[in-house]
Amino acid sequence: MTKTPIDLLQGTLDLLVLKTLSWGPAHGYSIAQWIEQLTGQVLQVGEGSLYPALHRLEERGWVEGEWRLSENNRRAKFYRLTSLGRSRLRTEAVTWERFVDAMAKVLRASEQPA
Amino acid sequence: MTKTPIDLLQGTLDLLVLKTLSWGPAHGYSIAQWIEQLTGQVLQVGEGSLYPALHRLEERGWVEGEWRLSENNRRAKFYRLTSLGRSRLRTEAVTWERFVDAMAKVLRASEQPA
DNA sequence: CCCGCATACATCGAATGTCGATGGGAGACA
DNA sequence: TGTCTCCCATCGACATTCGATGTATGCGGG
Numbered sequence: 146m147t148k149t150p151i152d153l154l155q156g157t158l159d160l161l162v163l164k165t166l167s168w169g170p171a172h173g174y175s176i177a178q179w180i181e182q183l184t185g186q187v188l189q190v191g192e193g194s195l196y197p198a199l200h201r202l203e204e205r206g207w208v209e210g211e212w213r214l215s216e217n218n219r220r221a222k223f224y225r226l227t228s229l230g231r232s233r234l235r236t237e238a239v240t241w242e243r244f245v246d247a248m249a250k251v252l253r254a255s256e257q258p259a
Numbered sequence: 260m261t262k263t264p265i266d267l268l269q270g271t272l273d274l275l276v277l278k279t280l281s282w283g284p285a286h287g288y289s290i291a292q293w294i295e296q297l298t299g300q301v302l303q304v305g306e307g308s309l310y311p312a313l314h315r316l317e318e319r320g321w322v323e324g325e326w327r328l329s330e331n332n333r334r335a336k337f338y339r340l341t342s343l344g345r346s347r348l349r350t351e352a353v354t355w356e357r358f359v360d361a362m363a364k365v366l367r368a369s370e371q372p373a
Numbered sequence: 374c375c376c377g378c379a380t381a382c383a384t385c386g387a388a389t390g391t392c393g394a395t396g397g398g399a400g401a402c403a
Numbered sequence: 404t405g406t407c408t409c410c411c412a413t414c415g416a417c418a419t420t421c422g423a424t425g426t427a428t429g430c431g432g433g
Contacts, residue, residue, distance in 0.1 A: 148357075151354060151357060151358050151361065152270075152420075152421080153419090153420065153421095154268040154269060154270055154271065154358065154420095155268060155269035155270070155389090155390080155391090155418075155419050155420065156266075156268055156269070156418090156419075157268065157362065158419080158420080160362075160366075161362070161365055164365055164366055164368075165365070165371075168368075168370060168371040169371065171371075172381075172382090173381075173382070174380065174381050174382080175381095179371060179372055180365060182372050183364050183365050183368055183372055184361040184364050184365060185361075185364075187357060187358075187360075187361040188358075188361045188362075188365075191420075191421060191422075192381090192382080192383080192422095193383090193384080193385085193420075193421055193422065193423080193424095194419080194420050194421065196382065196383060196384085197383095197384090197419080197420085198419085198420095200383095201419095215380075215381075217379085217380065217381090217429070217430085218428095218429065218430090219379095219380055219381060219427095219428065219429060220381075220382085220427085220428075220429095221380085221381060221382080222381085222382075238366060240265060241362070241366070243262075243265060243301060244265050244268065244301075244302075245359055246301075247265065247298040247299075247301040247302045248271065248274075248275070248302075248355070250297050250298050250299075251275055251278055251279070251294060251297050251298060251302075252274075252278055252352060252355070254278075254282075254297055256282060257279075257282040257283065257285075257293055258293055258296050258297055266391075266392080267390090267391065267392095268391095269389075269390050269391065269418090269419080269420090270389090270390075272390080272391080273390095286410075286411090287410070287411070288409065288410050288411085289410095305391075305392060305393075306410090306411080306412080307391075307392055307393065307394080307412090307413085307414085308390080308391050308392065310411065310412060310413085311390080311391085311412095311413090312390085312391095314412095315390090329409080329410075331400075331401085331408085331409065331410095332399095332400060332401085333399070333400060333408095333409055333410060334398090334399075334400095334410075334411085335409085335410060335411080336410085336411075
C-alpha cells in the first residue's frame with residue numbers, strides 16, 4: 146500500500162523539475178517517475194501539470210529541449226538545464242527554504258506575539 | 260531593514276490562519292499582523308487574500324465570526340476556531356509536514372534514482 | 374500477425390486561490 | 404476640522420494545477 150498522495154502547491158513544480166534536471170538531461174515521462182519514486186508516491190506529477198510546466202520553463206530559457214530516442218527506443222524530448230536555469234534553481238531553492246522557515250515560525254509558536 | 264517578502268503558496272494561508280486562531284479569537288487585521296511579525300515580515304498577508312480566506316473558512320464551518328469592539332474601540336469581527344476547525348488544523352499541519360518532507364527528499368537528493 | 378499494454382507527448386476546460394487596487398467608515402488626536 | 408490608523412470588503416487579473424481526453428509507436432504475448 147502506498148501513502149496517500151498530496152496535491153502539489155502552486156509554484157513548487159518548477160522547482161521540482163529544475164532540481165530533477167540538475168542530475169542530467171531527462172524527458173518528461175521520466176522526470177515524473179523520478180519525483181514520484183523519490184517521494185514514495187507522496188508527490189505525483191500529472192501529465193496535465195508537467196507538460197505545461199516544461200514548456201513554460203523552456204519559454205523562459207531555463208531548460209532546452211531536444212528530440213532523441215529514449216532508453217526504450219521511443220521518440221522523446223530530452224530537456225537539459227541551461228546556465229540560466231541553474232541559477233534559477235538556486236534562487237528558487239533558497240526561496241523555498243525561507244518559506245519553509247517562515248511557516249515553521251508560525252506553526253511552532255505556542256503563543257500569540259506581544 | 261526588513262527581508263524581502265515572499266509570496267504565499269496557494270493553500271498555505273488557511274493553515275496559517277487556523278494556527279493563528281488556535282491561540283485564541285482574533286480579528287482579521289490582527290491575524291495579518293501576527294503572522295507578519297512572527298515571520299519577520301517574510302510572510303505578508305494582503306487584505307485581498309485574508310478576507311476571502313476568512314470567509315471561506317467560516318463558510319466551511321472551521322471558524323465562527325462575531326462582531327465586537329477591538330482593543331482600539333473599533334468595530335471588528337472576531338473569529339474563533341470551531342472544534343471542526345481545530346481538527347482541520349491538525350490534518351492540514353500534518354499534510355504540510357508531509358509535503359515539506361517530500362520536497363526535501365527531492366531537493367537533497369544528489370543523484371537520480373535507479 | 375494482431376492485440377493490448379506501457380511509453381511518451383500534448384491540449385483543453387474547470388477550479389482554485391493570491392494579488393494589487395480601490396473604496397468606505399469610524400475612532401483618536403491635534 | 405483634518406488626517407491618521409484601524410478595520411472590513413470587493414473586484415478583476417493572473418497563474419497554476421488537475422482530470423479527462425486524444426494521438427502515436429514500440430514491444431511482447433497469443
